Amino acid sequence: MANALKKEQVTAYWNDGYLFPLPALSAEQAFDYRQQLESIESNPAYHSLQRPLGDYIRTHTDVVVPMAAELATTPAVLDAVESIIGPDVMIWGADFFIKEANSRAHVTMHQDLTYWGFGETSNQVTAWIALSPSTVESGCVDLVKGSHRNPILPHTDTQAEDNILSRGQEVAVDVREEDRTHVELAPGQMSLHHGLAIHGSNPNTSNDRRIGYAIRYINPEAQQQTPHREYALLARGADRSGAFIHYAPPTSPFSKNSIALYEEIKEQQSKVLMAGLQDPS
Numbered sequence: 001m002a003n004a005l006k007k008e009q010v011t012a013y014w015n016d017g018y019l020f021p022l023p024a025l026s027a028e029q030a031f032d033y034r035q036q037l038e039s040i041e042s043n044p045a046y047h048s049l050q051r052p053l054g055d056y057i058r059t060h061t062d063v064v065v066p067m068a069a070e071l072a073t074t075p076a077v078l079d080a081v082e083s084i085i086g087p088d089v090m091i092w093g094a095d096f097f098i099k100e101a102n103s104r105a106h107v108t109m110h111q112d113l114t115y116w117g118f119g120e121t122s123n124q125v126t127a128w129i130a131l132s133p134s135t136v137e138s139g140c141v142d143l144v145k146g147s148h149r150n151p152i153l154p155h156t157d158t159q160a161e162d163n164i165l166s167r168g169q170e171v172a173v174d175v176r177e178e179d180r181t182h183v184e185l186a187p188g189q190m191s192l193h194h195g196l197a198i199h200g201s202n203p204n205t206s207n208d209r210r211i212g213y214a215i216r217y218i219n220p221e222a223q224q225q226t227p228h229r230e231y232a233l234l235a236r237g238a239d240r241s242g243a244f245i246h247y248a249p250p251t252s253p254f255s256k257n258s259i260a261l262y263e264e265i266k267e268q269q270s271k272v273l274m275a276g277l278q279d280p281s
């Protein structure tokens, strides 16, 4: 494994709940993926799909867009992920977090595992790959060191307009400014974070878009605690759990079959992701 983590890096991940910066792509590859993404965004043919294009870009993009599945199965990324969760690696989610230049879009501080239905497991890790400069100015991800040692903490649903999260969830604890580690990344670099690590991000005050691709990797030991069906793309190794329905990467953008699969996955996952949604009023 050319990009396997060193022992000290693995130790740092488990101590801090995150690790960065790590190499994922060359700057040229990152630029090429950005261009592929932006050509999809600007293609009029993809603006009359069943859902607004932004929905497909925001979550489970690997189900409907070949370049998103290719990026999520990049060997250098999987090598680092394998160092954390072992040789059997599945993709459970793959989400673009895009903040337009000089926009108010932000992400409130939260723990990912709160609404995933897997409990407080360490059989997961998120790789966040930068496709544009991710800096304090552009609203990089901020993580709280050691916060992954917490259980799942209470969250409130803000559903605020400029919050990119599905329900605007926010952890109900005060996070001091000095406790935020700014995860600055150059295009092609990535960070890894644990699903219990508290994190969020501020608005983008730069003149460029901030584009990050967050891939949720799990291993077959991750056990869904609610009765809905779970889907995953097997990226490496094997899954003998029998608990997941495996899907293949798409071969063309937004094919009829991949859109149907997308709807099925969204319907099943929304049963847990949106469970107990609070009315903010």
Ligand SMILES: O=C(O)CCC(=O)C(=O)O
Pocket: 097, 107, 112, 126, 128, 139, 140, 141, 199, 200, 201, 212, 214
């Ligand atoms: O991209 C961001 O600003 C937030 C990302 C995030 O919340 C995540 O990867 O879980």
